[in-house]
Structure formats: C-alpha cells, structure tokens
Amino acid sequence: MNVPEGAAPVEPVPASAAGVFGDAWPQVEQFAAMLVAEGELRGLIGPRELPRLWTRHLLNSSPVAPFVDAGVRFADIGSGAGFPGVVVAIMRPDLDVHLIEPMERRTTWLEDVARELSLSNVSVVRARAEELHGTASYDAVSARAVAALKKLVPWAAPLIAPGGRLVALKGERAALEVTEAEKVLRKHKLTDTSVHEVLVPGTDEPTRVVTAQRVR
Template structure:
C-alpha cells in the first residue's frame, strides 16, 4: 500500500486537467513521490517537505510541459531529484530521458528510482552538464530551475542535434533573457502553462538554432 494513496484523487484530477490519462500514470507517479518523500527526510533532496505540495509544485508542474515534448532523446540538465525528467518519462514511454546531475546523493536516489520503478527509458549521468561528452546526441534538452536561457545553452547547447530544441520552464515571461540569447539561437515559441493547484505565471520557452526572430 502506498503511504501517499490519500493523494490519489487530487493527482488524478490534476492529470485530467492536463489532458493525461489518470491510470496507470497516477499510481506510478505516486510510487515516485513516496520514494522522494522517504529519501528527502534523510538526504534533503528538495526544500519542499509536504507531499501534497510536492504533488503540485513538482509532479504537476513538471508535467504541464508534456504536450510540447516530442518522443526521442531528451537530456534533463541539473535534474535534482528527477524533475521534470522522471514525470515526463513516465507520461511519455517513447521518450528516452538522460538525467544529468552532479550531486552524488541525488544521483544515488535517481538510480534507486530507475531500479524500483523499472524505468527502461531513463538513464542517470553523474556529471555537470558542460562535462557531458555527447555532442549532438539529443533532440531536446530541458532545465527546470537551472539558469538563464543563455546560461543553459552555454553549458548544454553542445548536446543538441541539428534542429534540436531547448525546452526551458520559467515563471514570468523572461523577455530580458530572450533578448540576451547568444548569437545563433532563436526563440521558437513562448507558451503559457497552466499548472493545476498552482497560482502564478508559468511559461515554456522553446529555443532552437537559427537567426533571431520575434517570439
């Protein structure tokens, strides 16, 4: 019995609001959340302590970008405890996710999640993003709480294949960051995201190689 099973109705409602099928996804997400809650008491993997708060601020927030993610290879840079990479891997089995994290206790947790949940479409790399020697290997990279757009591209842009995209989750529309993009990169779209149970602005900024254009 999952110790967080009392959160199931709230999670199922959130998934429905995002246009995702509730089962078996909700049960798999709750298994991940229970592991995160247990490990977090010892290893301080996330500052959020309350599992109900984790449900909205971690799980549903991560999944709010799912319609914009394509199947293929995705590198989640500075993933921390696996956000958004693990929820996305659970929601999109056709996605091959590489979780990039330099913190050893977090990568130990990630490997345990992969093992316990049997995530064949997830691999864990204990590394800083700039040190990952896989140039052009990914269709998409993402970073949920890592840096400015220019900063993410500086450490992870080399990982993108031609035509690859950075999917960056932001709060308010980051116009100053967009204006500061390095040469050779352009914004493809800026999309507002609605996260069930969360107030405040959320945006997904999609960046690809090419001459600058108005977003």
Template sequence: MNFNADQLRQQIARGAADLQIALTDEQLDALLSYQELLHKWNQAYNLTAIREPERMVNLHLLDSLAVHPFVQDADNIIDVGTGPGLPGIVLAIMNPHKSFTLLDSNGKKTRFLFQARTALNLSNVTIVNDRVEAYHPQKPFDMIVSRAFASLADMTGWCHHLRAENGCFLAMKGQYPVDEIKAIEDKYEVAASYAIEVPGVDGERHLLRLLPRTSA
C-alpha cells in the same frame, strides 16, 4: 493504501485533469510511487526544500507534468540539472517510448535517481552524474530540457554541444524572462512561448522553446 496516499492519488488525478492530460491507472500509480519515494528520501537526504507531500504534488509533480504535451516532437531528451528527477522522471513515466537522460552533478541526487529508476522500472532512463559542460554523449539530443537550472545564457552556453542539428532547448521559467532573452537574442530566438497555469501553484509559469538563429 492508506488514507493519505489515497488523497494524494486523487490530488494527482485532479491536477492532471485540470492540465487536460490523460493518465492511465499505471501512470497514476507510478507518479504516486515516485512522490512517495521522493518524500521518504527527502527526509534523510534533503533533496528538495519542499517537505509536505501535498505541496510536492503541486510544486513538483504537476509542475513537471505540465511539460508533457510539449515534448511530443522529440524522441531523445536530456533533462539538465534534473535534481531528484524533475521533470525528467515524470516525463519518463508519461512517455515510455521516448529516451530520457537525467543529468546532475550532485551525487546524492543521482543516487536517488538510480533508486527511483529501479523502483519504477523505467528502462527508458539513463542517469549521468557529471557537470553538463563535461558530459559528451555518443548521440546528441533532440531536446534539452531545464527546470530552474540556470539563466538562458548559461543554459544555452553550457549545453550547446548536447543539441542535435535540428534540436531545441525547452526552458521552464517563472515570470517571462525578458532580460534573459535579450542576453541571448544574437544567437537564439524564442520559437514559441507558453504561459502555463499549474493547479495549486500561485505565480507565473512560462515554457520557452529556443532555437539557434540561422545567422548565428
């Protein structure tokens, strides 16, 4: 492992410690391998606007890793608009006994996901190249996760058919989205809201857990 890779490994480890998330050596190695694969593919296929490996660690890996504690009550999870696997691949690495479906309509991004799943031996990952409105799974999901995917109105509107009876939405946002919440308050309620500080990332981060209103 060269010096740069060793630096990135230490950066991931420090960030996880700051998030109070314990990593095994195997998980740390897998996260580093994913970051390196993403950086390699990004040079040719423009999967993300973030180019520098050090910034990828903070803005992508650690930002996704911060979601890990909040998916522990779900077993069958879909990441809609996953892009190159954020947060889905990171969460799959951290939760090998949970099932993750990663959905994106962009073919080059899902081709990368197939490569990442093979390289990282992630048997708990299913990849779907489709529009979310057109995807009808055999089994609905306990949790629907999105990261910079759409407004809350669009997320809940497009994905409502994916949710199991007792399932929830988990939306990753920047600033607390007051107007977006008002737009859905007749149908959904914020069951929980978490302000998250991601190491090395300026700006606000909020994670919203949404449930249908019982009267809706």
C-alpha cells in the same frame, strides 16, 4: 502517504492530478510517495517543499512532455530530485531519457527511482552538462531551476542536435530572461524562441516553458 516523523505536512493531491497524468498516474503517485518518504531525508527537497509537492514540483513539471517530439533522445540537465526529467520519463515512455546530474547522492537517488518505478527508458548520467560537450547529442534538452537562460544556454545548446529543441521550465521572469539572452541564443544557433504559458489543472498560476530550436 507515510510522512516521516517531524516532517512538514504533505500537500493534498489536487483532484485534477490523475487527469493531468493519465496513464502515468500510478507511477507518478509512486514517485510522490518516494519523495515524501525520502526526499528531505536524503537532501533532495527542502523542508518547505512537501506542502507544495504537487503544485510546485510534480504538476509544474508536466507541461514539458507535450513539447517533446515522439521517440527522441531527451536529456534533463541538473535533474536533482527528478524535476522535470523523471516526470517526463513517466509520462513519455516512448522517449530515451537521460538524466544528467553531477552530484553522486542525487544520481544514486535517480537510479533508485528508475529501478523502483521500472523506468526502462531512463539512463542516469553523472556529469556536468559542459563535460558532455562534443560527446553527447540529444533531440531535446530540458532544465528547471538550473540557471538564468543566458547562463543555461552555453551549457545546454552544445548538447542539442541540429534541428533539436531546448525546453526550459522558467518562472515569472521568463520573458525577461529571453530578452537578456538574445545575444547568447544567436551565438549558439538557437532560434524561434518562445515563451509558452501553460495553466495546469490543479495549479494556481501558469507554468512557463521556454522553447528554442537549434539551427540545422
């Protein structure tokens, strides 16, 4: 990968990465190359992120994909640089993926990525999640590093169709966030909340995925 002059060194690609992404590997590599070349320059990732690009961002995003049913409408709230939305779109070409992001420079980036990677299953939506309440509906909604669960749920739940699923990437406090969000989860008709710890090959610690079902 061509690293911009003065940028931090890029984390070596873990040997297991190609196996994690399977058929999606060539596009994931291309996405990574775009992030290395332009991510910091365009204000999408911080200067300390290149040394952990694979473990902290790309591989960390991959566990979302198995929790989404086949062929559904999928939305990623606050997509930013494309985590996990772009990674999911690459891994799951069967999905109708909507990347929701309010900042123009980020939506421009996401559109550039979708075009460069020929992701025909991707639509980029410039909006805040709450601006879409009552007008948009998805079978699965994801978010990563957007807000604590008790704050995220009121934004995300109205976008989830009855019978649909929240799939949120969370950190070490995942279980505590679920406990703190119990009332708001019930209020927004989200049930069967679970914290899944997924150890992705090539990473040092589990990735935590919080799932919850919207009552039909």
